[in-house]
Amino acid sequence: xxxxxxxxxxxxxxxxxxxxxxxxxxxxxxxxxxxxxxxxxxxxxxxxxxxxxxxxxxxxxxxxxxxxxxxxxxxxxxxxxxxxxxxxxxxxxxxxxxxxxxxxxxxxxx
Amino acid sequence: xxxxxxxxxxxxxxxxxxxxxxxxxxxxxxxxxxxxxxxxxxxxxxxxxxxxxxxxxxxxxxxxxxxxxxxxxxxxxxxxxxxxxxxxxxxxxxxxxxxxxxxxxxxxxxxxxxxx
Numbered sequence: 765x766x767x768x769x770x771x772x773x774x775x776x777x778x779x780x781x782x783x784x785x786x787x788x789x790x791x792x793x794x795x796x797x798x799x800x801x802x803x804x805x806x807x808x809x810x811x812x813x814x815x816x817x818x819x820x821x822x823x824x825x826x827x828x829x830x831x832x833x834x835x836x837x838x839x840x841x842x843x844x845x846x847x848x849x850x851x852x853x854x855x856x857x858x859x860x861x862x863x864x865x866x867x868x869x870x871x872x873x874x
Numbered sequence: 875x876x877x878x879x880x881x882x883x884x885x886x887x888x889x890x891x892x893x894x895x896x897x898x899x900x901x902x903x904x905x906x907x908x909x910x911x912x913x914x915x916x917x918x919x920x921x922x923x924x925x926x927x928x929x930x931x932x933x934x935x936x937x938x939x940x941x942x943x944x945x946x947x948x949x950x951x952x953x954x955x956x957x958x959x960x961x962x963x964x965x966x967x968x969x970x971x972x973x974x975x976x977x978x979x980x981x982x983x984x985x986x987x988x989x990x
Contacts, residue, residue, distance in 0.1 A: 768916075796977070798978070798979060800981075805986075806983060806984070807878075807965060807981040807982055807983040807984045808917070808965070808967075808981040809981070810978050810979060810980065810981075813978050853916055853917075855916075855979075858919075859930075860905075860922065860929070860930065861907060861919040861922055861930065861932075862907075862919070862979060863919065864909075864916030864917045864918075865916050866914070866915055866916045867916055
């Protein structure tokens, strides 16, 4: 059974810093991994999907990497902005349905 | 197409009442998922459909919960005899089935249930 863990649970940084969010998963036989953003009281927005054949994906200031052998993924956010404040969730499949971590709550202070 | 739509956005009910949530997925997506999320937790999988077939149900889906997708388009999630522990955000998501694994999951805004 897939289990997903995210560290840290919460993070507060000043504006402009680069930061790394960590995700680990127990079952490395995955075909993809997704990172999502969630604003308070809202649904989830997909940020990046990394297929198992890829090692990383980039979208603007976001870069996600995937290391299946070690069961780890990281989300790198460059030059953080107050608008990046949200909860970031990592999800890996357990066969078909995605299993989510508890998320990292990010606060970027202006 | 405006994405995944959920209705209602908020529902307040008394314990013991039945509630029903509706989800309209992105039209070309053949897979539809239901998740439940409580405060401070990640979403937890409940069930999913491929077209009209319900392919998997979580053990979280007790016999008070039932989900349908009768024509392979919209889906409903009904909770009978609601309990206070059912209070949560119910999230619907959809994606196309892609063998390549490039099947980005798109979520709706969620339906928040409060059981008094």
